[in-house]
Amino acid sequence: MPIPIVNSIASWFLKKRFHQIELFLKYPNEVQNELLFSLLKFAKDTEIGKQYDFASIKSYKEFNERLPVVNYEAVQPLIERCRNGEQNIFWPRPIKWFAKSSGTTNAKSKFIPVSTDSLEDCHYAASKDLLCMYLNNNEDSQLFTGKSLRLGGSKELYQEKGTVFGDLSAILIDNMPFWAEFSSTPSSKVSLMSEWETKMQAIVEETINENVTSLAGVPSWMLVLLNNVLDKTGKDNLFDIWPNLEVYFHGGVSFNPYIEQYRAILPKKEFKYYEIYNASEGFFAIQDQNYSGDLLLMLDYGIFYEFIPMDTYGTSDQKVVPLGDVELNKNYAVVITTNAGLWRYKIGDTIRFVSLNPHRIKVSGRTKHHINAFGEELIIENAEDALKKVCKRTAAEIVDYTAAPIFMSGKEKGAHEWIIEFKKPPENMSYFEELFDNALKSLNSDYEAKRYNNMTLNKPKIHCARTNLFYDWLKENDKLGGQHKVPRLSNSRDYVEELLRLNHT
Numbered sequence: 285m286p287i288p289i290v291n292s293i294a295s296w297f298l299k300k301r302f303h304q305i306e307l308f309l310k311y312p313n314e315v316q317n318e319l320l321f322s323l324l325k326f327a328k329d330t331e332i333g334k335q336y337d338f339a340s341i342k343s344y345k346e347f348n349e350r351l352p353v354v355n356y357e358a359v360q361p362l363i364e365r366c367r368n369g370e371q372n373i374f375w376p377r378p379i380k381w382f383a384k385s386s387g388t389t390n391a392k393s394k395f396i397p398v399s400t401d402s403l404e405d406c407h408y409a410a411s412k413d414l415l416c417m418y419l420n421n422n423e424d425s426q427l428f429t430g431k432s433l434r435l436g437g438s439k440e441l442y443q444e445k446g447t448v449f450g451d452l453s454a455i456l457i458d459n460m461p462f463w464a465e466f467s468s469t470p471s472s473k474v475s476l477m478s479e480w481e482t483k484m485q486a487i488v489e490e491t492i493n494e495n496v497t498s499l500a501g502v503p504s505w506m507l508v509l510l511n512n513v514l515d516k517t518g519k520d521n522l523f524d525i526w527p528n529l530e531v532y533f534h535g536g537v538s539f540n541p542y543i544e545q546y547r548a549i550l551p552k553k554e555f556k557y558y559e560i561y562n563a564s565e566g567f568f569a570i571q572d573q574n575y576s577g578d579l580l581l582m583l584d585y586g587i588f589y590e591f592i593p594m595d596t597y598g599t600s601d602q603k604v605v606p607l608g609d610v611e612l613n614k615n616y617a618v619v620i621t622t623n624a625g626l627w628r629y630k631i632g633d634t635i636r637f638v639s640l641n642p643h644r645i646k647v648s649g650r651t652k653h654h655i656n657a658f659g660e661e662l663i664i665e666n667a668e669d670a671l672k673k674v675c676k677r678t679a680a681e682i683v684d685y686t687a688a689p690i691f692m693s694g695k696e697k698g699a700h701e702w703i704i705e706f707k708k709p710p711e712n713m714s715y716f717e718e719l720f721d722n723a724l725k726s727l728n729s730d731y732e733a734k735r736y737n738n739m740t741l742n743k744p745k746i747h748c749a750r751t752n753l754f755y756d757w758l759k760e761n762d763k764l765g766g767q768h769k770v771p772r773l774s775n776s777r778d779y780v781e782e783l784l785r786l787n788h789t
Contacts, residue, residue: 307584313608316588316589316608319584319588320344324347325339329376330372330376331362331373331374337350352628353619353628355632367382367444367447367449368445369446374625375624375625379399379625381399381455381459382395382396384396394564397624397625399624403456406566406567407452410560410585414558418531421572422574425531427498429495429528431467431469431498432467432498433469433491434470434500434501435487435509436453436475454476470486470490471490474487484512485512488509488512496528497531498530498531499531501536502535503536503539504537504770507542507545508755521551523550523552529550531555532556533558534557535560538665538668540669541671541685545681556574558570561579566585566622569582579646579647589620590619591607591635592616593614594615597617611637612639614637615634615636615648615663616636616637617633617634617651618631630651632650632652633647634649634650635647649772654773655688655689655700657691658698658740661728661731666728667685669727670727673719677719678711681707682705682707684705684753684770685703686702686754686770688700690745697742700741701747702744703784705750705753705754721735724744756786757783758770
């Protein structure tokens with residue numbers, strides 16, 4: 285089909301869709317409220333619906349008072365029953381699919397229910413919206429002249445007792461309409477290969493001769509793949525291989541530590557980067573503007589949002605607020621109620637609102653991935669921004685990192701211990717450490733207060749990791765693959781101790 289016709293069809297779809305988007309942009313609280321009561325009505329005859337008497341809930345206040353906010357451990361028994369074939373427990377339509385999460389906040393694997401409703405009305409709807417928004421912003425796009433190089437997880441789909449589990453990306457690929465196969469590379473057969481290193485080489489072989497116009501995947505793993513492509517072809521940049529490449533759709537981890545490395549292998553100013561915010565539990569937000577770091581919260585994908593201010597999170601004063609009560613630039617834990625039967629579920633992410641009209645957000649970290657051993661409240665966003673700033677000043681490039689506290693011992697003060705694997709290390713490590721410490725102070729007043737005259741915290745201690753340390757650690761823990769992540773910050777020393785041991789072997 286000629287590209288102008290494809291773009292015209294997309295434009296027609298977008299205009300139709302924009303009416304719905306404008307509705308939630310103009311009436312966000314009304315759209316969310318209506319969504320909540322449609323979910324409650326639809327699930328009133330499920331086991332959960334009868335337990336909490338969904339049919340009698342007439343206001344958000346009643347919903348808030350009656351249903352508890354839960355984590356995975358609280359709902360795991362119900363999910364296990366559903367995985368074993370029972371239905372109508374938390375969602376009225378049969379649930380066949382379960383997205384196996386890598387469990388970054390817990391060593392145990394998590395199995396997140398994926399309903400046909402969430403597949404169609406959330407995950408696939410978001411993919412269409414993402415493409416339509418991109419095409420609307422870039423009318424001369426040649427996206428559909430070629431293929432999208434997608435990089436998903438490495439797990440196969442496993443069948444048990446009539447239900448199926450695997451990486452979310454595998455579930456999405458397995459359920460895609462047949463025509464989507466023609467616009468993507470590698471093939472579904474290669475995409476669903478289970479052994480990561482073999483799969484990586486197969487992807488390189490299958491994609492280097494394709495006309496790739498877009499990339500989609502997690503930045504850390506995509507960078508590994510793209511460097512393999514460059515090594516295989518002997519080229520200096522990706523445009524020598526794929527001259528029509530125009531956009532990279534990325535999500536899963538912060539892009540900040542990797543952006544300079546991407547710019548080095550994609551050296552065109554007009555090349556676009558589009559961020560998405562999705563997870564096994566749902567698709568939440570989309571970058572809807574060129575050259576923007578803000579994400580538009582999508583309010584009509586069958587997900588009702590609530591938020592816990594992080595200054596009260598996990599305390600006796602913890603409060604939960606709906607979208608209408610959020611404030612700008614405040615850190616919130618995200619709570620969702622979904623069209624896959626998750627009711628007031630904490631997903632473990634933290635976000636902050638950078639705009640309330642419309643509701644635009646930035647992902648700031650994880651509820652459990654921060655360091656607060658001394659009242660410093662260091663979050664991932666602080667770390668990413670500081671590292672980006674210092675790498676730019678010192679021309680350093682980072683592959684991966686993690687950090688944990690050094691706890692006080694006797695008269696010895698505390699500190700933060702960092703393990704950083706550099707692709708290109710700084711020429712002067714002491715200067716890097718000084719700049720990094722100062723950058724963290726400038727970004728986090730609590731950290732600055734604790735560092736004042738070394739009152740509570742000594743300066744950070746940074747270890748330069750050997751090449752492939754984090755890759756080897758992921759491999760040792762059977763976590764190689766597109767959806768697995770290195771834990772960035774932790775209040776525990778478990779990860780750091782493991783990595784330090786591996787760094788010296």
